[in-house]
Amino acid sequence: MTRRLWWLALLWCQFLTTGAQAGTIRLAPGQDSYNLNASADVLEDASRRLRIENVVAGGAANAFKPPQQGLSSFGFTDSAFWLRFRIDNPEPAARRMLLVLRTNWLDTVQVFSPDAWGLYTEQRLGDTLPFRERPYAMPQLVVDLQVAPGISTYYLRLTSTQAFMTPIELWEPESFHQNDRLWSAYYGMVYGILLVMVLYNGFIWAAMRDRNYFFYCVYLIAFFMMNFSYSGFAYQYLWPESPRWSNWSHTHWIFLFLAMAIVFSMHFLESRTRLPRMHRLLQAYLGVMLVSWIGVTAAGDTVAYNAAPVYFVFGCTPLILAAGVAAWFNGYRAARFFVLASMATLVGSFFTALTASGFLPYTFANFHAAEFGIMADVVLLSLALADRIRTLREQREAAELREIEQRLHTAAVLEQSNEELERTVLERTAELARARDEAERFARIDALTSVANRRYFEEVAVQEFARARRYDQPLSVMVMDIDLFKQINDTHGHAAGDIVIQTVAAVARESVRDADFVARIGGEEFCILLPDIHLEQAMVTAERLRERIARCTLEHGGHPLVCTASFGVSELAGTDLSFGALLQRADQAMYAAKQAGRNRVMAGSPAGAAPQAPHGAGEG
Known part of the structure; x- marks a missing residue:
């Protein structure tokens, strides 16, 4: 009873205060949603020490200020903010409404x-809590x-070390869920377009090995x-139990996106050769941005950490534009689409x-303008890449045409002078070439397996x-040895051993890419050899090959033969002075796999470190 009397006294003090009064929202029949930012009074709590008792009555209650034309962003700040608003429910019964804060972070x-x-009950949310504690499983x-009949006063206390945006709305439940379906459809469209463009350009990169398409795909993924x-979907679907990482990851993704935008721009515009000064400027900006990325991460100032990448946007995009x-004016035709996309x-x-920095009020168009821009960017940059390919093809075709015309002219002159002699020389040259190629093939191919022999392998x-x-490209090497091969020879004869070797060679050829090089070295x-492959992917390839051999x-002679193989895999390291060092690590890893029980894959480590843990199952 004492506590209730105390709260009633506080409310009476609030009624007597002469400070600014909260705006009132009247619930009207037929109106589904209300914007609270235009009606809520605001109080900045720089010390973060005010409690609900302080803001309901007393000096803090008089410090509330009226809303600033619906401005819903306070930039980057350590302060806490209190919002006060009143809801007038003219109906005789309580009315259920949904309070929606669009900013998920x-x-x-x-x-x-x-x-x-007359007491106040508290509900607590925010991205410092695990996602499962939210009453509704959605990003916002x-x-x-439960709005009682008459006028009720509500308070919100908000904190954020990231961009302090607070678009707040009041919704009828059914209308909100219908609106949320439209939001989901919008994001589905955006992400669907991005996925299609990543796959489309990824296929082109896989076919052409043009690094521009690779960097463009990484740019879109970033x-x-x-x-x-x-947008809050990563917290909901990828790491719902990691609120700390969810808070810290925003900055990393923004920095990564800006860095990839600069890297892609330098490669697409060929700035190193076409625009050397601009290339150095882009490199310098990229370096400053990376140093700042590391600096704000290490400093521990969360406000500066979250603000830094947003402010880098103001310099990055004009620089790229x-x-x-400059490339367009320098005669690079493909740059015209690039400029429009930029x-x-x-x-x-x-x-x-x-909008995030607090200079513009939150609206759907303002906050999602980057998404609208990237949609146009996707289309225009795809046109730019296609135009670049067309330009290169036209240049190549023109060069080939000139070369063909020159050859035809030379051939005509020679034909007029000694046609018979040329035909004889060509015939004998072709015969010699065929003989040389055949001899070279037999000298480089293993007769039993038809794969490369050791000599050819060493050359390649x-x-x-x-x-x-x-x-500066990755290179991995895989060494495999058939397990217990001597027992197969001793038990079933050398003919059986030859069958095993031939089968293993055939499986190896079928299990790797055309660019990979298979050889029998013993x-x-x-x-x-696995060109352009890092260790992790090489380990996956080795594990797949190991499983296929084991199956x-x-x-x-009517007897079943069972064979397995042990694998050692290593990747080119910066300390490797020759290919022998790379091969030696793979060989050591293979022997380690043998000692660990055979029929497994192990990775070689540089500088003589112990091989990594094996993949696969031993023989028992």
Whole structure:
């Protein structure tokens, strides 16, 4: 009873205060939603120490300020903010409404609702809590309100170390769920377009190996992760039990998106050769951004950490646009689509960044302008890439045509002078070439398995090692040895051993890419070169090959033959001075797999470290 009397005294003090009064929202029949930002009074709590008792009555109650023309963003700040609003329910019965906060990354949201005794009950939400604690499983923060008849005063306490945006709405439940379905359809359209473009350009990159398509795919994926994160879907679907990572990951995705935008722009515009000064400027901006990324991450200032990438948007997009314009004026035809795409991204990113930074009020168009920009960007950059391919093809065809014309002219002159002699020379040259190719083939191919022999393998390995070094590309090597091969020979004879070796070679050829190089380097030992492949993917390839060999069903003389193989895999390291070091690590890993029980895959580690844990199952 004492507590209730105390609360009634507080409410009486509130009634007597002469400060600013909260705006009143009158629930009207037929109206489904209400914008609270235009009606809620605001109180900034820089110390974060005010409690509901302080803001209901007393000096803090008089410090509320009226809304600033619906502005729903406070930029980046450490302060807590209190919002006060009143709801007038003219109906005789309580009415259920949904309080919706569109910003999903608010750290804490405390909703204080009056009860029948005039006391305040608290509901707590925010992205510092696990996702499962939300009353509604959706990205935005949604709270049930039972609005009593008459006028009720509500309070919100909000904190956020990220962009402090607070678009707040009041909805009829059924109307809100219908509206939410439209939001889901909108995001489904955006992400669907991004997925289609990633797959489309990814297939082109896989077919043509043009690095521009690769960087463009990474650029689109980075935008998707950035948008998926700050839209709240990543927290809902990817890491719902990791609120700390959800809070910290927003900044990483934005920095990654900006970095990939610069890297893609430099490669597409060929700035190193076409625009050397602009190339150095882009490199410098990228370096400053990466250093800032590391700096704000290590500093521990969460406000600066979240604000830094947003402010880098203001410099990144104009710089990219300037590079595109410079390339266009320099005669690079494909840059014209690039400039239009950059302009779309520039406008969209600016509006979104201005909204997040507190310079523009939150509206659907303002906050989602970056998404509209990326949709135009996707279409225009795809046209730019296609136009670039067409330009290169036209140049190549023109060069080929000139070369053909020159050859035809030379051939005509020679034909007029000594046609018979040329025909004889060509015939004998062709015969010699065929004989040489046939001899070279027999010298390089293993007669039993028809794969490359050790001599040919060593030649190709040295070339691949030099190429990987020169162009800073990955290179992996796989060594495999048939397990217990001597027992197969001793038990079933050498003919059975030959069948096993031939089968293993055939399975190896079928299990790797055309770009990979299979060779038999010893009696039962094989080696496979894997260009442009990192260790993790090489391990997956080795594991797939190991399983296929183990599943092979062989027979000789009516007796079944069972064979397995042990694998060692290693990747080119910066300390490798020759291919021999790379091969030695793979060989050591293979022997480690043998010692660990055979029929498994192990990875070699550089600098003599112990091989990594095996994959696969031993023989028992």
